[in-house]
Amino acid sequence: MKDNGIRIFLVWLCVAAAAVADPLLVELPNGQLRGRDNKGYYSYESIPYAEPPVGELRFEAPQRYAQQWKETFDATQPPVECMQWNQYTDQENKLTGVEDCLTVSVYRPKNSSRSSFPVVVNIHGGAFMFGGAAGNGHEAFMASGNVIVVKITYRLGPLGFISSGDSALPGNFGLKDQRLALQWIRDNIARFGGEPENILVVGFSAGAASLHLHLLQKDFQQLAKAAALISGTALMPSTVQQGGRRRAFEMGRIVGCGLLEDSTVLKKCLKSKHASEIVTAVRDFLVFDYVPFAPFGPVVEPVDAAEPFLTQHPLDIIKSGDFSQVPWLVSHTQEDGAYNAAIFLAKQPNGEEFIGELNKRWYELAPHLFFYRDSSKTIEQMDDYSRDLRQQYLGNRNFSVDNYLDMQRIFTDALFRNDSIRSIDLHRKHSKSPIYYYVYDNPAARGRASLLARRDDIVVGTGHGDDYFLFFDSPSRQPLRADEEIISKNLIKMFEDFVQGDKGSLTYDSCVFPNNIAQEHVEFILIKRNGCEISKADWIA
Known part of the structure; x- marks a missing residue:
């Protein structure tokens, strides 16, 4: 037994020596x-954290990689993209990616002054429909050289x-992928020189909305030290949308499963189809260009679902106060809605802009466009809201290129700004952890x-x-x-300071973020081209 112990120790020494000799x-x-x-850095890419979600594992919670x-x-x-119908593919066939895609990729800077590094984890955006690490x-x-970066991939579209609204096909598989990836990072990042006690998760757009949903889980504080939500809540x-069951059975009809009513039968049929056939069917859910931009996304799952991720609406969880207590940052840009509105500036074959179609x-x-089709109880209620929304921003004017910026403001407020402020306001009433907020106002050239x-x-x-592509850069x-x-x-x-600091405070340049837990009004840092300033939200959404 003693000899075995010595032998194991010697093997460990050899492994450690090899790691030192070859990073x-x-x-x-x-x-x-x-x-x-x-x-300037080392990369370790496309490391599987889950078994391939194919065959009988399609439409199931991810299984930890055990090979x-x-x-x-x-x-x-x-890393390869998960299979998707990608809005940014400039051709009629927008199918890209593969079904076997659940990986993490680790990037460690060369910095001889550090023996270990804090960790920044990235959850990419893409409307829950497209995108990739x-x-x-x-x-x-990596150029800054002070943190390890980890990027994760997760199932999309x-x-x-997809969700039938019951335990047979509960949905949220992409969110469950993210959670398993975060657990993998916590358990393994020390092997790459990372500090599992110093993990900041940064999400963008749908990745930020995902991250907020993780924050609403009690166990998130065991997975990360802090969170940053960039343009999403x-x-x-x-x-979180309604109408998932209707879309699930419509998917079954489109791909040839027939007019079904049983979720178990639907799931079995969908598992028998080629993944590309299911993903290509996304185009049949779009009514104009890539609208709605998120036909499939998170849902509230039934409580009897196996390994559920979300069984209450986020609003109810926030009001309960039963969520993780970690410092977090919320942000959006001054005209975040430009992403959604810009398609109406594109020109039709006749030379006229699509904005006239509105x-x-x-x-x-x-x-x-604004995701109230399935939440409206009647067509009359839906039409009343449509009319009020248009009247609020345009009055009696027609949509045109001349008043495009007024139309764009509808998208910014309704899809980003209003609910960012509402999230902060609700959390500060039911949370003890610091909440920070910035607005970015410095247009990119392109x-x-x-x-x-x-x-x-x-x-x-x-x-x-x-703002986001200034730190997670894009070509x-x-x-x-x-x-x-x-x-x-x-x-x-x-x-870097956010993930390394002990007090959970946050600073940008010369501006110290107000902690909204302690403020009478919601306050934020306005980041501009030539500096920053502290401002007060002029109203609560």
Whole structure:
């Protein structure tokens, strides 16, 4: 027995010595993996955290990856996208990605002054429908050299979020993927030199809404130290929707399962279909361009579902006060709705902008654009809200390019700003943890709105992602302007300090964030081109 103990100790010494000799080699419970040397940092990409969600594991909660590697695992391959109908694919067939996609990718800077690193985890955006880890760069964080970055992939669209509203097909598989990935990171990041006690999770757009839903779970405080929600919350109308059962059975009809009523039969049929057939059917749920932009997303699950993620509406959880107590940051840009509104600036074959279509189709499209079609009890109620919404922002004017910015403000307020403020206001009444808030106002030269509008001649303001892609960089934003370079470094330092600090305080440049728990009114930091200032929200949504 003593000899066995000595033998095990010697093996451990050999493994430790090898790790010191070759930082590209990492020992995991599944075996050894080899990463890549990228000059200023090391990368360990496409590491599976769950069994492939294919075959009988499709439409099921993810299972922890348990395979043992007989040879050194190749962790040099960039992460692939989960199968999706991608809005940014500029062709009629928008199908991209693969079904076997549940991986994490780890990026560690070369910094000889540190023996270990705090960790920043990224949950990408994409309306729960598209996107991927590879589209969210890590170079800016690596250049700073003070944190490990981990990016996760999770199931999207119908493969990740279809729900029949009962225990047979409860939904939220993408959220359950995220939770398992966060558990994997907590359990394994020390093997890469990370500090499991210092983890900040950053989510963007749908990733931010996802992160808010994680915050509402009691166990999140065991997985992370702090959270940052960039342009997204759980209270956005696109996050938790009604009507999932209707869409699930409509999916079954589209792919040839027939007019079913039994969820178990539906699930069995959908499992027999090719994944590409299911994902391609997303186009049949779109009524105009990529509208609604999130036909499949999170739902409230039945309490008898196996391994449920969400069994109450987020609003009820917040009011109960029964959620994780960690410091968190909420943000949005000054014109976040530009992402959603910009498609109406694109020109039709006749040379006219699509915005003119709203004058003819407002009552048809508005419920899809702002996600109240399934929550309205009657058509009359739905039409009344559509009329009031238009009247509030445009009065008696027609939609036109001349008043585009007024139309865009509807999207900013209804889809981002209002519910960001409402989330903060509700949480500060039922929470003890610090809550911080910033608004970013510094337009990118070419943001995502320009890509969707297919034009640069109309100023849309500071749009969706104009701040986010300064720290999780995107090739479409390169090169950065001089002012954006400064802001990028300030934002990265803000996150580094947030994850490393002991008191949960937060600072951007010279501005100390007000803690909204202690404030009479909701306050935020306004980040502008040449600095920052503390402002007060002028009203509560």
